[in-house]
Amino acid sequence: MESKWWKEGVVYQIYPRSFYDSNSDGIGDLRGIIRKIDYLKELGIDIIWLCPIYKSPNDDNGYDISDYYGIMDEFGTLDDWQELVEKLHAKEMRIIMDLVVNHTSDEHAWFAESRLSKSNPYRDYYIWRKPVNGKEPNNWKSFFQGSAWQYDKKTDEYYLHLFSKKQPDLNWENSNVRNEVYKMMTWWLDKGIDGFRMDVVNMLSKDMSFPDAEIIPGEKYSFGGMHHSNRERNHEYLREMNEQVLSKYDIMTVGECGFTSIKQGIMYTSPERKELDMIFQFELVDMDSGGKNRFELAGWDLVEFKKITEKWQKGLHGNGWNSLFLTNHDQPRAVSRYCNDSEFRVESAKLLMTYLMTLQGTPFIYQGEEIGMTNVSFDAIEDYNDIDSINYYKMQIEEGHMPGEVMHHIHMRGRDNARTPMQWDNSLNAGFSIAEPWLKINPNYTEINVQNDLEAENSIYKYTKSLISLRKENETLIYGKYISYDLANPYVFIYERFLGRERFLILLNFSEKNIDFYFPSELDADSFVSITSNYRKSIIENNFLHLEPYQAEIFLKN
Numbered sequence: 001m002e003s004k005w006w007k008e009g010v011v012y013q014i015y016p017r018s019f020y021d022s023n024s025d026g027i028g029d030l031r032g033i034i035r036k037i038d039y040l041k042e043l044g045i046d047i048i049w050l051c052p053i054y055k056s057p058n059d060d061n062g063y064d065i066s067d068y069y070g071i072m073d074e075f076g077t078l079d080d081w082q083e084l085v086e087k088l089h090a091k092e093m094r095i096i097m098d099l100v101v102n103h104t105s106d107e108h109a110w111f112a113e114s115r116l117s118k119s120n121p122y123r124d125y126y127i128w129r130k131p132v133n134g135k136e137p138n139n140w141k142s143f144f145q146g147s148a149w150q151y152d153k154k155t156d157e158y159y160l161h162l163f164s165k166k167q168p169d170l171n172w173e174n175s176n177v178r179n180e181v182y183k184m185m186t187w188w189l190d191k192g193i194d195g196f197r198m199d200v201v202n203m204l205s206k207d208m209s210f211p212d213a214e215i216i217p218g219e220k221y222s223f224g225g226m227h228h229s230n231r232e233r234n235h236e237y238l239r240e241m242n243e244q245v246l247s248k249y250d251i252m253t254v255g256e257c258g259f260t261s262i263k264q265g266i267m268y269t270s271p272e273r274k275e276l277d278m279i280f281q282f283e284l285v286d287m288d289s290g291g292k293n294r295f296e297l298a299g300w301d302l303v304e305f306k307k308i309t310e311k312w313q314k315g316l317h318g319n320g321w322n323s324l325f326l327t328n329h330d331q332p333r334a335v336s337r338y339c340n341d342s343e344f345r346v347e348s349a350k351l352l353m354t355y356l357m358t359l360q361g362t363p364f365i366y367q368g369e370e371i372g373m374t375n376v377s378f379d380a381i382e383d384y385n386d387i388d389s390i391n392y393y394k395m396q397i398e399e400g401h402m403p404g405e406v407m408h409h410i411h412m413r414g415r416d417n418a419r420t421p422m423q424w425d426n427s428l429n430a431g432f433s434i435a436e437p438w439l440k441i442n443p444n445y446t447e448i449n450v451q452n453d454l455e456a457e458n459s460i461y462k463y464t465k466s467l468i469s470l471r472k473e474n475e476t477l478i479y480g481k482y483i484s485y486d487l488a489n490p491y492v493f494i495y496e497r498f499l500g501r502e503r504f505l506i507l508l509n510f511s512e513k514n515i516d517f518y519f520p521s522e523l524d525a526d527s528f529v530s531i532t533s534n535y536r537k538s539i540i541e542n543n544f545l546h547l548e549p550y551q552a553e554i555f556l557k558n
């Protein structure tokens, strides 16, 4: 397997609005990130992924871009950005930028032109269709609730928006659109960035005949995934992008690819196909969502979690490359979702970090994960900012659901769980800003904050730091093969990473039970020695170990 810097590095995702506010307006900004470079370097971070910082009316917090070449005023200037990049590079860190080109803002100059008339040269930059029987052209659903089509009176047509109606989808069939995107990517790459995280990059190609999607009985609209995800033409676009832009630089790319099978995953990431370096696949984080939408709560279970992990670990080995993540700015906090965020919060967060740092792939830490930040439960919908949660609330109330029930879904699944400001210390506003923050702080900041973790002996931060360095010192943890044992065990996850004669054994008790655990006999477990633990290093005797709640342990074969 070819070694690459982006296989060996650890990525830290920054949601700039919530990271650190340097000028006291309540909004995180670029100079705020500059001030925290040392904090990230100290943790062992190699690469930063910056969520969108481009000009945007912020209907979807920067994922609705009105100018790809400009910086959002609240975040600073191009000079601030340049300084950030230089300072990162001076510390031998790299930076990847969010690339959002499935759609623009409706306030982008192209769309302003496009909607003016059917003969406007920019008309075909977007996807316009006539009404069908006085209604939307088909039954596709927006990811943010309701129809994916918005009627525009001026020309009596609908435009497609897979996300909010302020995020019209670009028409990738149009080569002018593609060339504009490649030009823009080249502009940023020439400014020295080290790659892109590509937003919903598996949805660029749509079935241009726009057939109705199969519908869940009782529903009005349907997601219609196969009509706009992972289409053959999407791969063609990526290969063209690679040829025209990506292949000319030593960079990394990670494509956000929801609803993607392992077969598609190989197609996107296999080096011979020259598309992307890695993708985010959502099988793990979608496991506990119901069929209708992401807010519908379904069960989560470890056996399924293990199967998905195994499928991707084995499936991409030698064929492509995995990304590893348990949360991001769209997901609940991992510790609240998969483990225990109260009594065993510290043990749980360390367990999840152990998982993240011991698999094959590039690990992504989301801001605050290194100190075990948790979900939040604000009482009122007015305290929420996320368009997805707010639209969901409105629709559910209209459909007659009780506010308490709807709020519960938002508490469990809402994207603002991940977006509350970073908790730096226990001073006013968690040290994030001296002004009132754009989104309320999680009230648990007095206990959960960076300062506490930097001071405490056995903190999550320190554990994370030691795992990152363990990973970097051991090629086996990066490139080694994966094999798992006891797949049917509903509480304990146990797997090995091996390369040549070196063998690491990872043991994770994903439950709050005390467990008398017997290792599979073929392992010869007594010959393994503990090198890391979130309790105290254990000794395996007669293939047996007593496990504490959420115990995580890494062993090395003697």
Ligand code: ISL
Pocket: 060, 063, 064, 100, 143, 163, 199, 200, 256, 258, 282, 285, 286, 294, 329, 330
């Ligand atoms: O979250 C999902 C699967 O779990 C999908 O709904 C989908 O991958 C996601 O909504 C797409 O997210 C990305 O594009 C959106 C933006 O709001 C998100 O913040 C971004 O990560 C539109 O640009």
Ligand code: CA
Pocket: 021, 022, 023, 024, 025, 026, 027, 028, 029, 074
């Ligand atoms: Ca600010």
